[in-house]
Amino acid sequence: MKQQPAQMRWERHTQWPLLALAVAFALAYTVPIVAPDADSWVHAVCSVTEWVVWASFAVDYLVRLVLTPDRAFFVRTHWLDLIAVLLPLAQPLRLLRLVSTLTLVGRRARMAPQIQLTTYVGGAVVGLLMFGSLAVLQAERDAPRGNIKTLGDALWWSFTTMTTVGYGDHAPTTGLGRIVAVGLMLSGIALLGVVTANIAAWFISRFNRDDQEERRQTAAIEALTAEVVSLRAEVRQLSATALPSQADTAATADQPMR
Incomplete structure (x- = not known):
């Protein structure tokens, strides 16, 4: 080993x-x-x-x-x-x-590639939401003009930021909070692209598998058709060979015995 x-x-x-x-x-x-x-x-x-x-x-x-x-x-x-x-x-x-x-x-x-990618994406979404919320809460809670004061506000802000909805009811006012916001926005766009690409790749691979299976079935039908045609030709040839032999046998049987 x-x-x-x-x-x-x-x-x-x-x-x-x-x-x-x-x-x-x-x-x-x-x-x-x-x-x-x-x-x-x-x-x-x-x-x-x-x-x-x-x-x-x-x-x-x-x-x-x-x-x-x-x-x-x-x-x-x-x-x-x-x-x-x-x-x-x-x-x-x-x-x-x-x-x-x-x-x-x-x-x-x-893990299989599809499961591994799904695990990465799911874990990244949960991790970014939770720790982005904690980071922005830590930066904005004590800010004089900040309006993100609770964990619920921070989670809601993270959801709207990652999905690029941006309602504007909560927004960071500090430099660190805005850096976290930029990271969440870029991460949300990147994760959306990964999910879209993964779904498209799944459909393409599925269509390719179906197309390959259809081609295999078509090739098998064509081979079977060719074999049937060949068998028919052999049957006709054997029939044509057998008919003269049967005619000679019948003629010999009809001759009178001496």
């Missing part, structure tokens, strides 16, 4: 621990925003959890970088992980640590 490379073994063993860390980071990011009046020790625990998760991501990235045979290719194809490791202090980019982990876990999952 062929031994797997060290990088693949590491990724297989760390897949579920990384997913658990992603969930822990999500909770640590959510609690201080949803419950800003919580005890100081709760905020401290959440902050420590975020740093521990970040350190774990950094160690995972460095280990995979050491184990990979082509480090330059690894850096080019895992640039999101690198950004998440290098920029831990930027508030908007803290979400990238969660996104990079979910992306990593998704890349390691063994």
Whole structure:
């Protein structure tokens, strides 16, 4: 049995621990925003959890970088992980640590392409809605002219922004809130394009399969028709050969015996 490379073994063993860390980071990011009046020790625990998760991501990235045979290719194809490791202090980019982990876990999952794409899209929609709402709530709640004060307002704003409806009843007023809004709008357009392309690809593949099946059936009918024509020709030839023989036999039988 062929031994797997060290990088693949590491990724297989760390897949579920990384997913658990992603969930822990999500909770640590959510609690201080949803419950800003919580005890100081709760905020401290959440902050420590975020740093521990970040350190774990950094160690995972460095280990995979050491184990990979082509480090330059690894850096080019895992640039999101690198950004998440290098920029831990930027508030908007803290979400990238969660996104990079979910992306990593998704890349390691063994799923059919259609199921994998559907999982990516569904997870991206839910993640962007929730964490976009939390980010804009954190940025706008204490703004003097802000009108996004509750989690419900933030969720409603995220829905209208991602779907590019934009009712205008809630809108960010701070620079950070507007950056989050731009990210949500671009993400909504991109996800809509992915869903549309996936549906179109499904219909095209279905039509291609139907067309190939129809061609196979047509070819089988044509082959069967050709075989029937060949059999008829053989039957006529055998009949034509058998008739003279029967005539000679009958003539011989009619001759008088000497």
